[in-house]
Amino acid sequence: MYKIVIIDDEPIIVEGLSRTMPWGEWECIVAGTAYDGFEGQKLIRNIKPNLIITDISMPRMNGLAMIAGLKGEFPDMEISILTGFRDFEYAQKAIQLGVTRLILKPSNLKEIEEAVSTMVGNLKKKNIHSEAEESESNSANSFIVKNALKYIQENYTRKVTLAEVAEKTYVSQWYLSKLLNKHTGKSFSDILNQIRINVAKDLLRNPSMRIGNIAEEVGFIDMAHFSRVFKKFEGCSANEYRNKNS
Known part of the structure; x- marks a missing residue:
């Protein structure tokens, strides 16, 4: 039996789909339901369903980022989304990320039945269509990395962690770490510190700024840590860099 998870913040929709759809006709069983995206993500990682209707x-959820996270981490998973968005660009991006069907709200059972039938059909033809799955997975992974790097760039001045960035990009820590290393050749820590050091180098060109203040401004609480990281990336101390470039 194929396992399906249903996620919606409207309980009437979740209960209605769970009880009224003839799941057995598609060899499906409702393996779990959730009423918000964060609860849904935990459920998906525990159950590892074959299909999702979400x-x-x-609240608090970026739909495309969630989809990218799911397709990146579970590329074989079939996803149909319920949405009130009628924006073509949004729909196009969702399809690029591997969404099988976009079902516009308010929807009817026939549309949902057609979506389930298509998803199950795709699972059965999985071996035939495995150029397509790789492309969807790559697109989803690129989307995740782009969002992660953007978040790091916007938050480098404070104590940002891998766990925090993973939560914001809707993937697990180990998977995000793996993706960052694959796409950039660097660890999360090196990516964060490189951003900080690049900004510090610009600030060091201003002779009126104290090095301790620069270290703090780019996110280092410990001056000694800043000095070690700066020398690791630039091969010289911050003061030596300033003397050469001021």
Whole structure:
């Protein structure tokens, strides 16, 4: 039996789909339900379902980022989304990330039945269509990395962690670490510190700024740590760099 998870912040939709759809006709069983995206993600990682029907307009959730996270981590998973968005660009991106069907709200059972039938059909033809799955997975992974790097760039001045970035990009820590290393050749720590050091180098060209203040401004609480990291990346101390470039 194929396992399906249903996620929507409207309980009437979750209960209605769980009880009224003839799941047995598609060799499916409802393996779990959730009423928000964060609960849904935990459920998906525990159950590892074959199919998902999910709303994407839920509190605190970026729908495309969630989809990218799921498709990146579980490329064989079939996903149909319930959405009120009618924006073509949004729909196009969702399809690039590997969404099988976009079902516009308000929807009817026939549309959902067609989506489930298509998803199950795709699972059965999995071996035939494995150029397509790789392409979807690569697109999803690139989307995740782009969002992760953007988040790091926007938050480098404070104590940002891998766990925090993983939560914001809707993937697990180990998977994000793996993706960052694959796409950039660097660890999370090196990516963060390189951003900080690049900004510090610009600030060092201003002779009126104290090095201790620069270290703090780019996110280092410990001056000794800043000095070690700066020398690791630049091969000289911050003071030596300033003397050469001021």
